[in-house]
Each structure stands twice: as structure tokens, then as C-alpha cells.
Amino acid sequence: MHEIFLLQALFGVTIVAAEIPTGYLGDLIGRKRSLIVGSALNLLGFNSLLFAQGFWQLAIFEVTLGVGMSFISGSDISLLYDSIDSKKREGLKVIGRFQLAAVGGESVAAILGGLLAVQSFRFVIIANAVSAWVPLLLSFSLIEKREAAPSAGHSHLQNLKSVWRELFQNESQILMPLFCNFVIWSLATFIAVWMHQKYWQENGIGLAYFGWLWALSGLLVGFVGQWVHHLELRWGYRPLFFALGALPILAYLLMGVVVGTGAFVACFLFAASRGIAQFLFKDALNSRLTSTFRATANSIQSFFFRLSFAVVGPMVGWSMDHWGLANTSLILGAIYMLIFVVILVPFVRRWQKFERHEAATIKG
Secondary structure (H helix, E strand, C coil): CHHHHHHHHHHHHHHHHHHHHHHHHHHHHCHHHHHHHHHHHHHHHHHHCCCCCCHHHHHHHHHHHHHHHHHHCCHHHHHHHHCCCHHHCCHHHHHHHHHHHHHHHHHHHHHHHHHHHHHCHHHHHHHHHHHCHHHHHHHCCCCCCCCCCCCCCCCHHHHHHHHHHHHHCCCCCCHHHHHHHHHHHHHHHHHHHHHHHHHHHHCCCCHHHHHHHHHHHHHHHHHHHHHHHHHHHHHCHHHHHHHHHHHHHHHHHHHHHCCCCHHHHHHHHHHHHHHHHHHHHHHHHHCCCCCCCHHHHHHHHHHHHHHHHHHHHHHHHHHHHHHCHHHHHHHHHHHHHHHHHHHHHHHHHHHHHHHHHHHHHHHC
């Protein structure tokens, strides 16, 4: 187990180290080329598992996969938003389909992976090695469209400063709080993912049902995301922002005080929040970023998210070991209640003013 946790730590450190440089490369060499490189590295990594026989060979697999994932992260969303008309507000609709495909794949894999693992873990490795060819072949068929490429006359440092100014020093002063809330509320549901299995176990749910619960949770994320576009058109952003903040708070409190069926309810509340947050924040951010350094900006968001989890995750694990899962859940619920009042509510008020200003500018 010590070596297993070392391998997972190595994977996390690799992604944190590679996230921003690979995102920046995605802007320089193009999203399509970045996706091809990332898919090729993933293929190489999964096929190396066929021959891995020890810690160091598994370490090479983790590093290869970490770099491959980093090349894909940021470039996929950027290519998607480069290909749509942001003025027609297509972002939420398209990203909903994108995310539904992703969680649909995860849900199918959760079930099939479990069935294969019962027969032999070797079958799981072979399935990954074979299926890794699919994204690589598909990436060659992509068509890339960008409004503007990075200026050849600027240094890399000047380019990174431009990204930083766009995210954190823009005139509207809205992207920075949007960026921070994206990281904070994504972290709220991601922490819970690592608590779920322990929570299910304590509530007497058999191991055989874990894959099915994981699959249902993933599909709920996708289906909720499909409705975000329609709900935003009917109600606007404000109630959705409040919902994505209130749902994980309620879920953490349920995990702290309710047993039995509460294990299912809390899991699905987190999934609903993740479904709203992933689509709403991604669209709000990407539809207001310029195309030039969109991949770098997305990678910066992913970098801060993973870095935050690297800091907070071990603290949550320590709390579960020493104070128990129920008390840890109540503590997290209380912390996020405070974050809701101090950070999310002021952001929503600022967002309303920004939306009015944005609408008046477009109308003018």
C-alpha cells in the first residue's frame, strides 16, 4: 500500500508540474497537435502496463500517463469553444453533450471494468491498451479553428503575462472571482468522491454495488448538465450558482448525521452539484476568454484545482482517521457554509452587475 500511494502521488505531482507548460504548448502548436501528442502518450502508457513487472516500471507508466493527460487537459475544451459561436450562447448546450459523453464512458467503464476484474486484472489492462487507440485515431480527424494565434514577436514570458492579466487583472474584475469559485466548488465535490467508498462501506453497502453506484452518479452528472442550458435560459445564472453551492453543503451534513438510505441521497446530491458546476463554470469562463491563450487559461485552472486537492486531501484523510467520517463531513459542511456566505454570495451579486453591464454593451 505504501508503494501504491507513492505511485498515486507521483501521478499527481506529474500533472501539477506539466499542466501549465502543456496547456501553453497547446496554444503554441495548436489544440489538435496537443491532443494527438497526449493521446499518443496515453496509448504508450497503457500499453506499457502489458509488460510492467515492478515499482519502477509502474512509475514510468504513471509519469507517461500524467504528461499525456496534461496535454489533453485544456486543449480539448479550448478546441470545443474555438469551434462554436459564443454570441449564440451555444457553450452550455455543447459542453453538456461533451460532458455527457465523458461521464457516459466512465459509467460504462465502471461496470465493464468490474466485470473484467472479476475474471482477471489482466483483462482490464488489455482492454485499456486496445481502447487507447480510439482517441489517438480520432484526434487526427479533428478540424481546428482559432480566431487568433499567439504573436510570434512576443516572448514566452510576455505571453504568460498576457494570460495572467486576462484572468486576474481584466477590466470587468469578474474572471478572478469566477476562477476562484470554479476551483473551490469543484474541490467540494471532488473531496466527496474520495470519501464515498468509505461512506458506503460504513453504511453496509456491498462492494459489488460500488461500480453501479459510481455509474449512476456519473450519469446523473451528465443528465443534470444537459438541463443546465435550459435552466439557465429560464432562470438565469443566479439560482444555479446558489444551487451548486447549497447541494454539497446539504450532502456533507447528510453524510454526518444520516445512515442507511442517506448514503445514496448524499452521493446523488454531490453528483447534481458537480453537474451544475462543471457546465456552468466552464461555460462562464471559456465563453469570456479570448481564443489566443484559452488552453493555457484552462490548464491554470486545472493546476490550481489539483494543487488545492494535494493540500486539502491529506488533511481530510487525517481527519477521517482521527475524528471519523461523520465528524469530518460535518466539519466540511460547516466550512462550505462559511465559504457560501463569504465568497459565493458576493460573487453572485457581482455577477449580476456584470451580466447587466454585458447585456447593455451588446445592446449598445
